[in-house]
Amino acid sequence: MVSAAEQLARNISFSTFGKAKELQARIWFTLIALVVYRIGTQVPIPGIDTAVYAAQFGAASQGILGMWNTFSGGAVERMAIFALNVMPYISASIIMQLMSTSVPSLERLKKEGEVGRKQINQYTRYLTLVLAVVQSYGIAIGLQSSAGVVSNPGVFFVASTVITLTGGTMFLMWLGEQVTARGVGNGISLIIFAGIVAELPRVIMSTLALARTGDINPFAIFAIIAVMLAVIVFVVFIERSQRR
DSSP states (O other): OOOOOHHHHHHOHHHHHHHEEEHHHHHHHHHHHHHHHHHHSSSSSBBBBHHHHHHHHHHHOSHHHHHHHTTTTTTTHTBBBTTTTTTHHHHHHHHHHHTTTTTTTHHHHHTTHHHHHHHHHHHHHHHHHHHHHHHHHHHHHHHSTTTOOHHHHSHHHHHHHHHHHHHHHHHHHHHHHHHHHHHOOHHHHHHHHHHHHHHHHHHHHHHHHHHHSSOOHHHHHHHHHHHHHHHHHHHHHHOOOOOO
16 A cells, blocks of 8 residues: 555655645745754853863763764754753653553543643653753753863853753754644654754764774774664664555
8 A cells, every 4th residue: 555655755746846835834934943943053051161161072072972962963062052952852751651651640641632642741841841950950060060161150150051951942842843733744853853964974074084093993884884774774664564
């Protein structure tokens, strides 16, 4: 059986796309939202010395910190207002999904259909706020403990950092929901995808540079590429599978 997406892909043309005004509006809205997201990843939080922070980040950019920077579209590297990205929302969603199978009240809400789903989504937003505050507070304390990064450390810096980073996460959560409702699809996934794609060229170039200097075995790079291609093929195979 041919899916609706495949039928649309076969029948679409420039003439039909030119007449699809609603589709054009959704695409433009999505593009503008992603541009706003990318601008936010370039604006650093107030009160830090960006040059000192960049030097310290470069010395500790390996491991989990570098992965976090990739998922945030480089916002962590610049300690931008979107440095937390939508990770608190993702964590809150996972926690709520787990709790909805173990907490009786949430399990009942899950079975109530659309009304219950909206209530669970509201709880997810509240939990996102709590997680964002806790994480941003930890970041503020960590920045203060780094020598020379914060211009004027103190309560005001901690408060402004918590408000800025938490506000950035809540804005991205709202922006993702708007893209889902008025754009082309899952807004949260598109935001994460845009961040990864923005950092992908830099990651590839740095990996090739390490291979040229001998820090990474070239065979390991080919192995990583092979695993990535295998994962893509497997995901496409599962997405196209049908239960007969």
